[in-house]
Amino acid sequence: MNRLAIILAQFQFWPDQGSTLAGDVDRLFWTLTGVCGTILLAIAFVIIYFLAKYRRSNPNVDRSLGDKPTLPAEATWTVIPFFIFIGMFIWGSIIYFHKNQVPREAIEIEVIGKQWMWKIQHPEGKKEINELHVPLGKTIKLIMTSQDVIHDFGLPAFRVKEDVLPGRYTTEWFTPTKTGVFRIFCNQYCGTDHANMTGQVYVMEPQAYAAWLRSGMNPTPIVQAGGELYRSLGCSGCHEPNGVVRAPSLHGLFGHPVPLQDGRVVIADERYLRDCILLNYEIPASYEPVMPSFAGRLSEDQIYQLIAYIKSLAANEPETASVP
Ligand code: HEC
Ligand SMILES: [Cu+2]
Missing domain, CATH: 2.60.40.420 (Cupredoxins -  blue copper proteins)
Structure with missing residues (x-):
């Protein structure tokens, strides 16, 4: 064909x-x-009907305005x-x-x-x-x-x-x-x-x-690929306990509210995680803005894998886990 x-x-x-x-x-x-x-057909019908009825050549119609109130009909x-x-x-x-x-x-x-x-x-x-x-x-x-x-x-x-x-x-x-x-x-x-x-x-x-x-x-399942990246890119070196700098724990983060330095509180959704990894403009309250930007270093697939991994960290956490 x-x-x-x-x-x-x-x-x-x-x-x-x-x-x-x-x-x-x-x-x-x-x-x-x-x-x-x-409504279209009703209006078209009325237009055509009046066009015919009040045509100029028809002398037998009443063309006076009448004195009935129009408000009830209009309302x-x-x-x-x-x-x-x-x-x-x-x-x-x-x-x-x-x-x-x-x-x-x-x-x-x-x-x-x-x-x-x-x-x-x-x-x-x-x-x-x-x-x-x-x-x-x-x-x-x-x-x-x-x-x-x-x-x-x-x-x-x-x-x-x-x-x-x-x-x-x-x-x-x-x-x-x-x-x-x-x-x-x-x-x-x-x-x-x-x-x-x-x-x-x-x-x-x-x-x-x-x-x-x-x-x-x-x-490789996406979460597992994300875990491997998390370690090979050095995220774990900062974000896991005993990290080299004071960084927030990512366990239990996803889906929870995060207080930011500028006073706003945002929900840690996919958008937030993505922007944290690439843009560094939303800094969680009480942390130094020392996280390097990974913009330009990761493919879309890799960004997605990292986010999936961070999400899985929240899913495995007990209900009581709170945001740092
Ligand atoms: C040099 C240490 C360091 C490295 C490496 C690092 N981070 Fe961070 N990260 C931080 C610090 C410090 C903060 C909080 C201040 C800021 O945003 O800069 C943070 C914030 C975050 C946040 C926001 C956390 C929250 O509680 O709101 C996410 C998500 C995050 N990092 C993910 C990652 C991922 C994914 C990687 C690896 C690709 C990574 N980080 C690598 C230090 C680091
Ligand atoms: Cu297209």
Whole structure:
């Protein structure tokens, strides 16, 4: 088949409903379309009707202004649509907030966009390009960044898309509800080959996914790779007990609030850890700003591995662990 034939064969008027979010988004979309379409048709009908009725050549109509008060009619056609549209706004907000609230229990998968491909890595270390294998019914959280320009990881069947930006992390999540092959698009124009920056999501039965993860080479799990970096880069020399300088312990740090020297308190999330390693502009209170910047020395993969390792330090910690 040539390219055009492939595109035509894959053409879908409406994407599959492949995630828990899809039904919610579609109900809202069709309601919006229905309400707006109805109003459009009603107004168009009235315009056409009056055009015909009050045409200049028709002498048999009453053209006087009349003396009925217009306020009740005007109030009605203002107040009723007001509540309809505010209602849809609230409905849309509920779905939006739900979409932006990442569930705690999720499989975290790394996504790196670059001109013009998607590089993906699973926690167990398995890598893939322009393909994403996920298990059915499990919540997947994608932690995404870009190596060059702004991209956008779009998964129409799951009704999620999110910009993928250089220098920071963005996330998106979904819970697939049916097995199959679904499409990945780059949804942000990113240069010449933007239109070819596509791929496939394979939603598999959990056992098949587990078998797929085990197939092929035996890669290093991300957390383990991060631990190795943590030692080889000398992070452990400062951050572990008896370090060469007074540095905060990273055990139990992730997900907790950190008081900073400038008085702010920030949550130690992926963004914070990334900026600590690369930018050194947020200094935790009561520490000297002596940590060297690692900007330019680490690949995106390595930064992600270090962060995954620091996250694992928090997960293994007892609940009582507090932030230094
Ligand atoms: C020379 C010692 C030293 C080295 C090497 C070092 N750090 Fe640090 N780090 C510090 C100090 C001191 C602070 C607190 C003051 C600051 O931010 O400069 C800190 C702060 C941090 C913080 C913020 C901690 C908090 O409690 O808010 C993180 C995260 C961090 N470092 C990660 C790393 C990682 C990852 C590496 C290795 C790539 C590393 N550090 C290497 C000394 C070091
Ligand atoms: Cu792109």
